[in-house]
Amino acid sequence: MPNFLKKRWLSYPFFLFLLFTIILIIYLSFYRWEAAIIALIILSGITYSTYRYEQQIQEETEQYISTLSYRVKKVGEEALMEMPIGIILYNDDYQIEWANPYIGSWFEHDTLVGLSINDISEALSPVLNDESDEEIIQINEHNFRVQIKREEKLLYFFDITEKTEIERLYEEGQPILGVIYLDNYDELTQGMNDQLKSRINSQVTSMLNKWSIDNGIFLKRTSSERFVAVLSQQILEQLERTKFDILDQIREFTSKQNVPLTLSIGIGEGSDSLPELGSLAQSSLDLALGRGGDQVAIKQVNGKVKFYGGKTNPVEKRTRVRARVISHALRELVLASDNVIIMGHKSPDMDSIGASIGVLKVAEVNDANGYVVINKEGLDTGVQRLVDNIRQNNDLWNRFISPDEALEIINEGTLLVIVDTHKPSLVIDERLLHRVDHVVVIDHHRRGEEFIENPLLVYMEPYASSTAELVTELLEYQPKHLKLDSLESTALLAGIVVDTKSFTLRTGSRTFDAASYLRGQGADTILVQTFLKENLEEYVKRSRLIESATIYRDGIAISKADPNETYGQVMIAQAADALLSMTGVIASFVISLRDDGKVSVSARSLGDINVQLIMEGMNGGGHLTNAATQIEDATVDEVEEQLKAVVDEYVDGGNGE
16 A cells, blocks of 8 residues: 555545546547546546545544543543542552552541551451452452453452442341240140139230330231241341240249240241241241250241250150051051061161061051061170070071172062151161152151151150150051060160169159050060170270260260270260269260261260260261260361360350250
């Protein structure tokens, strides 16, 4: 392209037009020179006019670009100096080299230049060392979103305080639904005179109304024993900080009236859908009642559950009517099944074996083929003695099978009965749960978060001493020709004796009724004691475990075994029981390595301390006075530190959670 075109004298299309016209004029001059001269004059005029026009356009363009450049430069300067975005340049030593006035306005310093990044915020230095490109930090009660440009050593600060506040208000205003239930209200008030019933009803209602008004809760009574509460997330957090002290207030008042009336609350949170919140609240209430009542269960959409309360031993609430109904329902399920498989928990104890034999008898009396799943190896000494006696009874022993054998005989008509546990992770073989559609759960433990999915029938009574006691009551309502032999009734009685520590813990009137029934069926108490005997070596070994105990806090004894020595689960539990019998001990914890490599913690209390809540804090569970947990991939010392931290939280937190 010609140089004059590069200087924008003429546009390139016009240059081509001019060149073509000159060629035509030259050609025309050979034939009509007069016309050629006229055409040349006209062309010169057009060229001059075009040139002047192009010059004017170029000057205007250059002026516009110059003006625009000035404006862009001015805007850039204003953006750096006046826009509400903080900007900081720093060097390799994290010293501030330059900062715009906006970020400087948040500090009392005359200038930020020369200060360290830590002088701005101690939270910034760790962020700069990470790979994150963005972080939220707080400066002088304001929240900033910091964008990090590491290559340029540049920080941008965006004030998101208002946005954060809006989010906080939104979260705090999220709706929460709760269902409040007066435990055992109808049964307790049934025999009262009208005056006493009215006074208790009025006082309890008044206490609940005052509590709701003080905390900003909408409370509506829907029946004699049930209330519905509507609150916000902020109010729920406030109630959690108080550990739901309304539970203590109601309990203390009713105890003075010699009426064991307590409160259970189910709460649903974490959803914008009111129907879903209602479903969560009812599910939480069922969970709280299944754990014995006198507590709060808070269930979130993701399935996580938090518990508060549960300080007292559950009051016996089950009735003979319920036992009869469950017994008949179980019989109908057995009659409709091709075969019945009974399975307890891993490392079975007397209660698990005894209850399994009882359910096996239910299957037998209803003409169904029943089988008990058991791992025949690695049994505890006492359980092994019971199994050895069962081996001598060929008819009964032939009904004991391994998990693999059970998998071979199951079909679409199989009924699976789980006894003495409700957690899938604790059953002897979880594969059976996935292969069988019809499942029954019979258990006496407080219900936890983990639960067997979609059971046909659930008989969970945390008020019972043992699963053997529950099964014994079910046997009483089976066909009248049922007759237990001596070994079967002895196995059931052994389960009750072990779980009640020879009728000293968690023992109600129904426990003695069940024991009386079994004694009438031929249960041998001497044989029970034979099962429970221990050899001298085990006694000495357990004594060493007890000897290592120390008092950690007032009345709380913790025993830690030698990290290089292993103990059986039963011996660990026996050591905890023995510690509890010592003067001044109100709760005991025994920590030891087991043969399977897990570290076991066995916990016992007299009722003043809820060891169930403490063990749940370590992913375990159990009862208020009897609980345990097993921890993998940890040392005895690490578990001891974890236990002490959970105990501290429980005691210092007011025994609430």
